[in-house]
Amino acid sequence: MVSISEIQKVFKGRIALNEPLARFTTFRIGGMADYFVEPSDIDDVINIVKYANDKGIPYYVMGNGSNILISDEGIRGIVINLETSFNYLRMEGSKVVSGSGVKIARFVDFCIQNDKAGIEMLAGIPATVGGALVMNAGAYGGETADHVTEVTVVKGGKLKILAKEDCGFKYRNSELKSTVILEAKFELPAGNKEEVSLRRKELILQRNAAQPVEVPNAGCVFKNPKDNKAAMLIDKCGLKGTKYGGAMVSTKHANFIVNYDKATAHDVIELVKIIKQKVQAETGIDLEMEWKLIGFEEVTI
Ligand SMILES: Cc1cc2nc3c(=O)[nH]c(=O)nc-3n(C[C@H](O)[C@H](O)[C@H](O)COP(=O)(O)OP(=O)(O)OC[C@H]3O[C@@H](n4cnc5c(N)ncnc54)[C@H](O)[C@@H]3O)c2cc1C
DSSP states (O other), X not given: OOOHHHHHTTOOSEEEEEEEOGGGSTTOOOOEEEEEEEOSSHHHHHHHHHHHHHHXXXXXXXXXXXXXXXXXXXXXXXXXXXXXXXXXXXXXTTEEEEETTSBHHXXXXXXXXXXXXXXXXXXXXXXXXXXXXXXXXXXXTEEGGGGEEEEEEEETTEEEEEEGGGSOOBTTBOSXXXXXXXXXXXXXXXXXXXXXXXXXXXXHHHHHHHSOTTSOEEEESBOOOTTSOHHHHHHHTTOTTOEETTEEEOXXXXXXXXXXXXXXXXXXXXXXXXXXXXXXXHHOOOOOBOSEEESOSOOOO
């Protein structure tokens, strides 16, 4: 284990040792990170990535922790969080420029206040702009990549500006996973503030009625299989309300697992296995997990 003073030789931002990560996730689950760092600027990001690569220390970028399950043992290595210094929004001509640490709700609001439309359907996704770009998060017919023009990243220890075509955007995925995203530019169509705000409100109400937003969770557990809905398959198998430890299949939306009573990552994994096995046995369909698992030695689901 390296000391904080050694990292401070190349890094000006905040560094914490043994930082508990549960509070940085929407699931409220997960152990500690060896190092948790908040870069103060671009040089800090470049330097910490180079440092980690030189020392052979794994590093991981964390957004709002809304699509991940962190192991109870935590993360060996460096967790980089960009919500402090990459938390800016500005207009550049007709384009919206957003730091990667900005929360989607704030980003959408900024766009609406600047008479822009086309992103209001994303408002209820509990992500950062960085996490939403990596996952190409989307809802109600729109996705994050729709209006992106360029993304600034650190890749291979170097600062790069990627055109949209070089980001490898796909359905709920991209090729940005191997980068640290710093900021992105969006060109959005014009929109009437009142009308776009109203649509945002309606979609958030719709979302809140369908999803267990009042209990900690990490969004949909499984991808929808081709021509099928994971939630429908899980519901058909009578799994709503099934519990393992403090984890439960949501009674509101079958493709959500909720942390209803101090669930551990172990509880969640066991529940995922129960769901997968039952759906496989009853329908012959092998569900594929949506989340990214972090810090697990080896997990066979
Ligand atoms: C209640 C709820 C509802 C949801 N609804 C939707 C929905 O409607 N549509 C949808 O698509 N998703 C939805 N999700 C899932 C989730 O919000 C998205 O996948 C989101 O894009 C994750 O963003 P994040 O900032 O939380 O990223 P994290 O979960 O922190 O990370 C996700 C991945 O992105 C990487 N990453 C994050 N930031 C950066 C960065 N700056 N640079 C490089 N890599 C980075 C991480 O390393 C990780 O691989 C929902 C989740 C919840 C809890």
